[in-house]
Amino acid sequence: MTTDRPVRxxxxxxxxxxxxxxxxxxxxxxxxxxxxxxxxAGGATSGFAITGSTGIPIAYxxxxxxxxxxxxxYVAMSRHVVNAGAFYSYISRGLGKPAGVAAAxxxxxxxxxxxxxxxxxxxxxxxxxxxxxxxxxxxxWAWALAGWAxxxxxxxxxxxxNGRVLAIMLLAEIAIAALFAVVMVVNxxxxxxxxxxxxxxxxxTAGIGAALVTAVTGFVGFEATVVFSEETRxxxxxxxxxxxxxxxxxxxxxxxxxxxxxxATGPDKIVAAAQDHSTELIFTLVRPxxxxxxVDLGHxxxxxxxxxxxxxxxxxxxxxxxxxxxxxxxxxxxxxxSLRTGxxxxxxxxxxxxxxxxxxxxxxxxxxxxxHLFFWITVTGGLGVLILMTLTSAAVIxxxxxxxxxxxxxxxIAAPTIATVALGWVLYLTIDQFAVLLGVDPASPLRWAFPAxxxxxxxxxxxxxxxxxxxxxxxxxxxxxxxxxxxxxNPFGGAVPMAETSRS
Amino acid sequence: xxxxxxYWLSHHDATGRPxxxxxxxxxxxxxxxxxxxxxxxHVGVEDDQVKVLxxxxxxxxxxxxxxxxxxxxxxxAHTVRTWLxxxxxQAPEQIAQRLLRAGHVRMAAQxxxxxxxxxxxxPVDINAAAWPWAMLSQRLRRHEPLEYEPLCLAGLxxxxxxxxxxxxxxxxxTFDHLNRAVRNLWPPMRALLFHTHAAIGDAVxxxxx
Numbered sequence: 001m002t003t004d005r006p007v008r009x010x011x012x013x014x015x016x017x018x019x020x021x022x023x024x025x026x027x028x029x030x031x032x033x034x035x036x037x038x039x040x041a042g043g044a045t046s047g048f049a050i051t052g053s054t055g056i057p058i059a060y061x062x063x064x065x066x067x068x069x070x071x072x073x074y075v076a077m078s079r080h081v082v083n084a085g086a087f088y089s090y091i092s093r094g095l096g097k098p099a100g101v102a103a104a105x106x107x108x109x110x111x112x113x114x115x116x117x118x119x120x121x122x123x124x125x126x127x128x129x130x131x132x133x134x135x136x137x138x139x140x141w142a143w144a145l146a147g148w149a150x151x152x153x154x155x156x157x158x159x160x161x162n163g164r165v166l167a168i169m170l171l172a173e174i175a176i177a178a179l180f181a182v183v184m185v186v187n188x189x190x191x192x193x194x195x196x197x198x199x200x201x202x203x204x205t206a207g208i209g210a211a212l213v214t215a216v217t218g219f220v221g222f223e224a225t226v227v228f229s230e231e232t233r234x235x236x237x238x239x240x241x242x243x244x245x246x247x248x249x250x251x252x253x254x255x256x257x258x259x260x261x262x263x264a265t266g267p268d269k270i271v272a273a274a275q276d277h278s279t280e281l282i283f284t285l286v287r288p289x290x291x292x293x294x295v296d297l298g299h300x301x302x303x304x305x306x307x308x309x310x311x312x313x314x315x316x317x318x319x320x321x322x323x324x325x326x327x328x329x330x331x332x333x334x335x336x337x338s339l340r341t342g343x344x345x346x347x348x349x350x351x352x353x354x355x356x357x358x359x360x361x362x363x364x365x366x367x368x369x370x371x372h373l374f375f376w377i378t379v380t381g382g383l384g385v386l387i388l389m390t391l392t393s394a395a396v397i398x399x400x401x402x403x404x405x406x407x408x409x410x411x412x413i414a415a416p417t418i419a420t421v422a423l424g425w426v427l428y429l430t431i432d433q434f435a436v437l438l439g440v441d442p443a444s445p446l447r448w449a450f451p452a453x454x455x456x457x458x459x460x461x462x463x464x465x466x467x468x469x470x471x472x473x474x475x476x477x478x479x480x481x482x483x484x485x486x487x488x489x490n491p492f493g494g495a496v497p498m499a500e501t502s503r504s
Numbered sequence: 505x506x507x508x509x510x511y512w513l514s515h516h517d518a519t520g521r522p523x524x525x526x527x528x529x530x531x532x533x534x535x536x537x538x539x540x541x542x543x544x545x546h547v548g549v550e551d552d553q554v555k556v557l558x559x560x561x562x563x564x565x566x567x568x569x570x571x572x573x574x575x576x577x578x579x580x581a582h583t584v585r586t587w588l589x590x591x592x593x594q595a596p597e598q599i600a601q602r603l604l605r606a607g608h609v610r611m612a613a614q615x616x617x618x619x620x621x622x623x624x625x626x627p628v629d630i631n632a633a634a635w636p637w638a639m640l641s642q643r644l645r646r647h648e649p650l651e652y653e654p655l656c657l658a659g660l661x662x663x664x665x666x667x668x669x670x671x672x673x674x675x676x677x678t679f680d681h682l683n684r685a686v687r688n689l690w691p692p693m694r695a696l697l698f699h700t701h702a703a704i705g706d707a708v709x710x711x712x713x
Contacts (some may be wrong), residue, residue, distance in 0.1 A: 012577050012590045019593075158525075227710055319709050326705050337708050339665055342525030344708055491662060491683040492698035 020233040026225055026242035027249075032166045033221035033312035034250055035305040037173040040180075040257040042121050042302070043218045045281045046375040047258075048274035050439040051210035054267055055202030057259035059211035060218065062203055064251020066422045067219055068244060070389055073396035073416030075240045078226035080405045086323055087223070087388040092480030094395025100480045101468070102461030103391055104324055109457045110384020111320060113377050114220055115313035116355045119144040120362070120373025122306040125279055129299045141363035147307060148359060152352040155314045158343035166308065173305050176298050177253060181260035183286045189266035197262040197270075198255075209429025210437035216389075216426065217382025218254055221312070222246045223389070261285070278370050314351055321347030328475045329468070376438060380450045383430055387454055390423040505564070506543060506653060508608075509636040510536035510660050511599045513670070517633035520609065520626040522596075523669060527707040530592030532664035535700040537570055537595055538587065539656055542692050546571055549692040552583045552699065566602050584699040600625040608632060641670050647681050656693060659686045663701040 021029075047056045074090075081093055087107055092100020123144030130136040130143075185193060202208055225243045232238035264285045265273040277284050279302075287295050322344030325334025331346075338345040362373050393416050400412035430437065435447040468476045514529055515522050522529045538554070541547045546562060548555045556578050561568045570591065582590075603609045609625040627633035640658055643650060650658060661667050662682060671678050686697070 010577055010580055011573070012580070012582055012586060015593065016586070016590055230706070231710055322705075323709055335705075336668070337525075337665060339524055339528075339669060340522075342528060342708055490698065490701075491686040492659070492694045492701055 017233055021228055021231050021238070022233060023238050023241045023245065026228050026232065026238060027245050028167045028170060029228065030222055030224045030242070030246050031250065032170050032308055033224060033316070034219065034246075035173070035221075035309035035312075036170070036177055036250065036253055037298070037302045037305040038118070038121065038309050039218035039250075039254055040177045041282045041298070042125070042279045042306070042374065043214060043378070044254065044258040044261065045274045045277070045279055046370060047211065047214035048261070048270050048281075049278060050371060050375050051207065051214065051436055052271050052439070053202075053207045053211040053436070054197050054262065054270055055205065055208050055211045056214065057197045057255050057262060058200060058202045059208065059215040060255035060258055061198070061251060062200075063212060063215040063219060063426070064247055064255065066419065066426065067216075067222065067251075067389075068247050069415055070393050070419040070423060071222075071240075071243045071247060072411055073393060073400075073419060074223070075226065075243055076407050076411040077396045077399055078229050078239060079236060079407075080399075086320060087392050088324075089480040090392050090399070091388075091395045094397070094399035095391065097469075097476060097479040098462050098465040099391065099395075101329060101465035102458040103388055104320075104329060105457040105461035105464070106384050106454050107320055107388055108317070108324075109453065110381045110388065111313060111317045112351060112354055113381030113384060114217075115310060115317060115351065115381075116358045117374055117377030117379075117381060118306055118310045118313065119148060119355065119359055120369040120375075120377065121279070122147045122303065122310060124369035124374065125299070125306065126303050128280070129303065133296065133299075139363075140369040141359060144359055144369070145356075145363075147310060148352070148355055150307075151310050151314050151355075152348075154311060155318060155348040155352060156338065156341075156343055156345055158315075158338070158341040169301065169304055169308065173301050174249075174253065176294070176301055177257055179290070179294070180282055180286045180298065181257045183289045184260035184264035184282075187289055188263045189269065191266055193263050194267055195259075196267050198259055207433060207436050209426070209431075209433035212426045213379055213382050213386060213430040213437060215254070216386045217379050219247070219250060220382060220385045221309075222250065223385075224316070314348070317351040318344040318347035321350055327478060327481075328472070329464075329479055371439070376450070379437060380453070383427075383451065384454055386423065386427055386430065390420060390427050393420040393423055506540045506656055506660075507533065507536040507566075507595075507599045508603060509653075509657050511596070511603065512627070512633045512636045513640070513657065513661060513666060514664065515625075515627075515633075517627055517630050517637070520612070520624045521614075524664060524666065527592075528664050528704050529596050531588050531700055531703050531707070532660060532666075533595035533599055534588045534591035535663065535696060536660055537566070537591060537599070538584075538696055539660065539693065540564075541567060541571060541574075542696060543652070543656065547574060549584060549695040549699075551695065552585065553581060554584055554587050564602075566598055569598075584696065585703055588700060588703050637670060644671060644682055644685075645674055645678055647678070650685060655685060655689060658682060659689055659693065659697045660700070662686055663697045664704060 044056055048054070077090055081090060088100050088104035091103040123140035126143040127138055127140045130138070222243065225239050225246065229235045229239045261282065262270045274281050283295050283298055321330065321334045322337070324330040325332055325336070325346065334346045334350070336346050337343060362369070367373065396416040397413060397420065400407060404412060431451050434451055435442040435444060438446055438450070440446050465476070510532060514524050514532055524532065538547065541562070542549060544562060544567070546556065546558045546567070548557050554574060556571070556575050559575060562571060600609060604611065604625060607628065609627055612624045612626045613620045614622040614624040636657060640654060640661065643654065644658065661670050667679065667682060671682065689697070
């Protein structure tokens with residue numbers, strides 16, 4: 001490394017720089033959580049089957065473009081908000097503390113939904129695979145609970161899949177997904193290769209809202225790049241670059257892979273085919289051309305990618321609850337960590353218990369794991385994250401309206417405004433067409449039940465913020481400021497002696 | 505010495521294995537070293553800065569080395585968090601080496617699955633190793649007022665999360681007592697502990713998955 005400083009280099013800075021992250025590392029961390037094969041084999045096919053929309057491929061590309069726009073302001077704000085990484089801290093800094101607490105409640109619900117929904121996919125795919133290949137016939141919920149038990153233990157021990165293993169798995173997943181896509185395009189249905197499902201015209205048709213939120217769900221996880229901002233070599237550029245790369249690579253991969261599905265079946269038959277084969281569709285289509293070995297490998301990677309996503313979202317929920325507990329927005333006990341492992345123990349156990357209750361409920365109700373758990377619950381999580389991103393995007397404008405922090409007009413106002421409008425539009429379409437998304441009758445009460453859960457969470461959050469303001473103004477004042485704020489409950493805070501108020 | 509006491513507190517008295525996760529041990533030990541220098545009035549902590557107040561070399565060789573490092577980069581105005589991260593990379597090893605020189609620990613191979621993966625510093629005298637824990641635990645449970653050094657150690661325990669270990673099973677009032685007691689520390693020490701606590705919390709959040 002060279003330096004152009006005239007004086008001798010800083011030993012401290014150089015030593016610390018060695019352990020910092022580069023762009024590639026950050027991209028790997030966040031893309032592993034997004035688990036590409038989960039989306040291309042599971043999310044896209046379920047999306048076709050349940051929403052009945054053929055516009056899924058263009059929806060992935062459109063959402064990638066919107067999220068790239070969102071990332072401009074989001075990353076710009078991450079440079080000025082210390083200890084960032086949670087949507088709620090951005091929202092409380094930009095739109096006020098009550099909005100921040102409401103966002104925190106929405107986030108807890110949304111990420112839990114993402115995680116718990118994935119158990120449906122994990123259980124169903126694993127049980128289907130073992131049944132087909134080895135004749136082991138065990139119901140999906142037994143496998144889901146087995147996965148749940150492993151995640152519960154790994155969560156409390158804070159065991160992560162080794163970074164290198166994760167990177168190899170990720171590259172293998174991308175390779176398999178790309179290979180399958182190429183195979184499907186090379187072997188189109190009669191009528192040849194058609195590009196109709198990539199036509200932007202779809203974005204104006206009815207029912208596209210369902211396709212768009214399905215696409216948003218596939219991207220959840222990319223927002224984690226900013227968590228690493230303080231650990232990168234060059235926080236100004238690394239995080240921005242990593243975020244754009246993650247969005248671009250996943251967007252292109254998802255869009256092309258979903259398009260390849262429609263080429264292989266023919267655009268007019270994709271919905272029927274997806275309804276027949278569900279998450280098996282992609283494997284069914286490529287099996288005649290690539291042979292059993294690659295199909296088995298694809299299945300295994302599909303299962304491991306679901307598991308990696310489960311574990312990653314479990315840690316996400318645990319950390320979210322930890323940071324809320326640490327700021328005393330929720331019970332302080334959630335801010336406790338396990339001594340030996342540093343796992344956010346209380347948060348992890350809370351998530352585990354919640355997942356168990358939902359899984360048992362689904363098993364008792366005999367609901368379909370792919371439709372009712374995997375798709376319904378993860379897209380509901382996707383809706384929650386969409387709400388959070390819309391609010392965050394508006395928060396970026398609010399944050400920079402008070403102080404420019406030396407950012408350009410494009411970063412402060414133009415890009416966040418475009419992103420807010422676009423995300424708001426997607427959000428409106430989604431809620432408007434939620435019945436299509438669930439595949440239920442438009443008069444069904446379920447159509448409102450899922451979006452209403454977020455409204456309820458937001459109202460609870462606002463009420464809670466009001467109570468905090470009344471009961472614990474010291475905590476209220478520090479909402480969203482992260483660990484660098486000093487509420488009176490922090491025994492090390494108030495290092496200025498005059499502010500001392502002893503309550504002995 | 506404060507750093508020695510924190511080392512005893514944060515490692516098992518019989519096996520020498522850490523009681524905390526690696527980042528917390530590193531940051532806690534770094535804070536303990538800085539706390540010794542704060543106690544000897546060699547450095548001060550103001551807001552988020554570490555300031556060298558006294559350039560005369562301390563008697564202890566480890567403190568001498570750390571103070572040299574602090575002085576060498578005094579002009580760069582690194583924050584407390586930066587110093588904690590930097591010193592943390594060496595701090596547990598450095599304190600263990602100091603204990604080794606004084607004959608309080610012996611080295612042993614740390615094995616996992618029969619393979620040597622590192623070195624453990626095993627206490628020679630289990631009573632000496634357990635003493636900081638026993639002293640703090642008893643005196644805090646009795647709500648006794650603490651002198652400066654034990655109070656600093658209690659603060660380090662609280663900042664690194666070891667309070668649940670020291671006060672295992674104690675009623676909530678005892679934890680409140682600890683919180684109130686730590687509030688009485690002088691500002692530089694409290695500022696140091698504040699940043700230590702925050703840094704350990706951030707390590708939980710930014711855990712690389």
